[in-house]
Amino acid sequence: MRVLFMGTPEFAVPSLTALVDAGYSPEAVATGPDRPRGRGQEVTPTPVKSAAEAAGIDRILQPEDVTDPDFAAEVSALAPDVIAVVAYKILPPEVFTAAREGAFNLHGSLLPKYRGAAPINHAIMQGESETGVTTFFLEPSVDTGDVILQKKMSIGPAETAGEVHDRMAELGAEAVVETVRQIDEGTVETRPQDDDAATPAPKIHDDDGTVPWSRSAEAVHNHVRGLSPYPGAWTLHDDTRLKLYRTRRAEGTGAPGTVLDADGRLLVACGSGAVEVVTLQQPGRKRLDAVDFLNGYSLSEGDRLGE
Numbered sequence: 001m002r003v004l005f006m007g008t009p010e011f012a013v014p015s016l017t018a019l020v021d022a023g024y025s026p027e028a029v030a031t032g033p034d035r036p037r038g039r040g041q042e043v044t045p046t047p048v049k050s051a052a053e054a055a056g057i058d059r060i061l062q063p064e065d066v067t068d069p070d071f072a073a074e075v076s077a078l079a080p081d082v083i084a085v086v087a088y089k090i091l092p093p094e095v096f097t098a099a100r101e102g103a104f105n106l107h108g109s110l111l112p113k114y115r116g117a118a119p120i121n122h123a124i125m126q127g128e129s130e131t132g133v134t135t136f137f138l139e140p141s142v143d144t145g146d147v148i149l150q151k152k153m154s155i156g157p158a159e160t161a162g163e164v165h166d167r168m169a170e171l172g173a174e175a176v177v178e179t180v181r182q183i184d185e186g187t188v189e190t191r192p193q194d195d196d197a198a199t200p201a202p203k204i205h206d207d208d209g210t211v212p213w214s215r216s217a218e219a220v221h222n223h224v225r226g227l228s229p230y231p232g233a234w235t236l237h238d239d240t241r242l243k244l245y246r247t248r249r250a251e252g253t254g255a256p257g258t259v260l261d262a263d264g265r266l267l268v269a270c271g272s273g274a275v276e277v278v279t280l281q282q283p284g285r286k287r288l289d290a291v292d293f294l295n296g297y298s299l300s301e302g303d304r305l306g307e
Helices: 010-021 047-054 069-078 119-125 161-185 217-226 290-296
Strands: 003-007 028-030 035-037 042-044 082-086 103-107 130-137 147-154 233-237 240-250 259-261 266-269 274-281
Touching (some): 003 010, 003 047, 010 047, 010 161, 028 047, 028 069, 103 161, 119 130, 119 161, 147 161, 217 233, 217 240
Parallel strands (some): 003 082
Antiparallel strands (some): 130 147, 233 240, 240 274, 266 274
C-alpha cells in the first residue's frame, strides 16, 4: 500500500506513528508549513512533520494552500493507493480523488453527530457521556462521507476536553490502522450517514467561551470543562476577564454569577445550584488552584461574575 498521510497537530501524531509501527509507513506526509511558535516566535515544524522526520519519512509536503493546483499535481504524482487524513485542512476533490482506493478522514465523534471543527468541545458542552471516533471516505461535503468504522469511548463526568482529546488521539490511531488494513485487504464495508440525525459542532469563537451563569450548575460545569484547556471558558469580574478551567457541582443558591463563598474556596451561584471553581487564571498570570488564586486576587462573598 502506498499511503499518503495528511495531518498537522499533536492529535495526528499517534495515527502516523501507529501506521509506521503496523508496517504501513507512509510514502509521504502532507502537513502545515513551518510557523513561528511560542513566546520566542521561533520558526518550528508541525508536530506531524517532526514525527515524520523521526520515523525516517523524507518526502514531506507543506503547501500554503491545499487548493493550489501544484499541490494536487504533487499528490497525483505520488500515485497513492490511499490517503489518510487526520486533523488537516478541508481538501478539494482534485486532491482526495487522487488515491486509487480512496481518501478517508478520522473524525472525533460518532458521526453523524457533531459534524464540524470542534466535535470534542461540543460533545462535552452538551453533557454527553459517550463519544468516539469515525473513519469515513471523503466527499465534497464536509464530514458527510460513508462511514468505514467507528470506535466508542466514554466521557467521564469531570473530564475536560483536553483529557478526552488525548485519549481520543490514541483510539483514533487504532481506527486509522484498522481502516488502512481493511482497505489493503479489500474487506471494507461502508454505510451511509443519516443526515437527519446530524448535529453541528462548529468552530469555537471567543464569545462562545462566556460562562452562562444563568443556566444550571450542570450546564455551567459542562461548559467550563468542554472548553478546557483551550480556548478556555471565561467570565468578567468588573473589567477583569477570568478564565475558568475546572469546576465541580456544589450546593448553593443565589443570583446567577454571585460569589457565595471566597474563603478557602470559590463558590458561585448558577441559574439553579452552584459550582465550585477549582482552577482559574487572571490575565498575564499562571493558572492556579482556587485557594492560591484567592490569596493573590481580591474576590469577596457577594461579588458578581459575568456581564
